[in-house]
Amino acid sequence: MNSKNLFHLLLLAAIWGGSFLFMRVSAPVLGAIPTAFGRVLLGAAGLFGLLLAMRVPLSFGGRFKIVLALGSITSGIPFLMFSLAAEVLPAGYSSILNAMTPLMGVLIGVSFFDEQLTARKLAGVAIGLAGVFALTETGPVGMNAATLLGVGACLVATVCYGFASYLTKRLVTGHGIDNRVVAFGSQAGAVLTLVLFMAWHGVSTPIAWSQVSGDVWASMLALGLVCTSFAYLLFFRLISEVGALSTLTVTFLIPLFGVFWGWLLLHERLSLGYALGGGMIGLALWLVLSPAGGRLSGLAPGEPK
Numbered sequence: 001m002n003s004k005n006l007f008h009l010l011l012l013a014a015i016w017g018g019s020f021l022f023m024r025v026s027a028p029v030l031g032a033i034p035t036a037f038g039r040v041l042l043g044a045a046g047l048f049g050l051l052l053a054m055r056v057p058l059s060f061g062g063r064f065k066i067v068l069a070l071g072s073i074t075s076g077i078p079f080l081m082f083s084l085a086a087e088v089l090p091a092g093y094s095s096i097l098n099a100m101t102p103l104m105g106v107l108i109g110v111s112f113f114d115e116q117l118t119a120r121k122l123a124g125v126a127i128g129l130a131g132v133f134a135l136t137e138t139g140p141v142g143m144n145a146a147t148l149l150g151v152g153a154c155l156v157a158t159v160c161y162g163f164a165s166y167l168t169k170r171l172v173t174g175h176g177i178d179n180r181v182v183a184f185g186s187q188a189g190a191v192l193t194l195v196l197f198m199a200w201h202g203v204s205t206p207i208a209w210s211q212v213s214g215d216v217w218a219s220m221l222a223l224g225l226v227c228t229s230f231a232y233l234l235f236f237r238l239i240s241e242v243g244a245l246s247t248l249t250v251t252f253l254i255p256l257f258g259v260f261w262g263w264l265l266l267h268e269r270l271s272l273g274y275a276l277g278g279g280m281i282g283l284a285l286w287l288v289l290s291p292a293g294g295r296l297s298g299l300a301p302g303e304p305k
Contacts, residue, residue, distance in 0.1 A: 005242050012234050013250045017257025019227035020095045021265060022219040023086035029216050030207060032083035035223075037191070037198040039079050042224020043232075044187035050229060051184055060185060061175040067182055070172065071189020074164040078157035080194065085157075089141065089150040090268040095258020096135060096278045097154035099251055102288050103128040103281075104155070104162040113166050120287050128284030135277025140269040179239075183232040248289055252282055 001009070027035040051058065060067055085094050103125050109115030132151070141147055172182060238247040255278050262268035 001242050001246055005238065005246075008234060008238055009242075009247070009250055010253065012231060012238065013253030014257045015227055015231045015234075016250070017095055017254045017259075018261050019223060019231075020082070020086070020091040020098070020258045021261040022223040022227065023083050023094070024091040024262065024266060025219040026216050026223065027083045027086035029212060030220075031201060031205060032080060032087055033194065033197045033201040034207065035083040035086070035220070036076070036080040037194040038220045039083075039223045039228060040075055040187050040190035040194060042221065043075070043228030044184060044191050046225045046229025047180070047184040047187055047232060050233060051180060054180075056178055056180055058181055058184070059177065060181065061177045063172055063175055063177060064185065066171050067177070067185035068189035068192060070164060070168055071186040071191075072193040073160040074168070074186040074190070076190035076193030078160045079190065080197070081153040081157035081160070085150040085153040087150070088146045089154070091262035091266060092255070092259035092268055092270075092274060093135065093139060093141065093150070094154055095262075096255040096274070096281060097132065097151060098158065098258075099255050099278075099281050099285060100128055100132065100155065101158040101161045102248075102251060103284055104158040105165055106288055108159070108162040109166065112163075124284040124287030126284075127287070128281050131277045131280030131284060133277075134280055135273055137273070138271065138276055139273030140271040179236045180233060183236070187228065251285055251289065255281070 023035060023039075026038075030038070082094055082098070085097075106115070106117070106121045106125050110117045132155070136143060136147065136151055168182070235247065235250075238250075259268075259270070259274055259278070263270055
């Protein structure tokens, strides 16, 4: 990996780590549903514009409906879950819990897709789950029902990503569809998944849009256009230039940036719980994602996140 690719890798980690910051700014003000819906709507619009500008043919190889359907678990539900978590959890918490995605992929692969469970992977999953427990017990946020629901929402998101990785590989990969087109299709599918939720929210909980601050609007634009549209393209470019294994090292870096942005810009309190829980999850990721751990699994295409 040359210096240019290393820079792009760090940039991607910084952007995806920043997504938890932007959700933490937007969700408590707008609500989880508008935050998630706004993200996928802006993400789909941004990707559509970029694909047109790059003259990428919008060809789905006869899998358009499948790609749209998969959008619910590649983006729609996970983004909604992380937005729900952002209402109660610090950005650093959510970014660390997001790193459980490959570990959930191991459990899902073994349970539903006939994947082999090696001792190394089993150890990784066990250490990762212990890391989640350590984070929730020793982190800077007091343990209560709201915190537990926030942690649970993050873990539901990682379960969705785990299923998405396997289903996408089985139903979409190998049909000649450009990954960038798949990314756009997943965002469009997520919009369809969340549009009814958004309509219900608009009726039941009207938002005083005129009173929403500029910081919230800026966060939503960054969340949709930078953390989704631009980040997807950067992710796939890295895969094409350095390979999937090297690109997946971004999983180790996202929590560092998530915690850093939360501390720097939101003044979130740090604690040894971050180091203890995050360190254990990082070790678990290394066990699962390193070449000796077997075939890579558990990361949804184009998603950290």
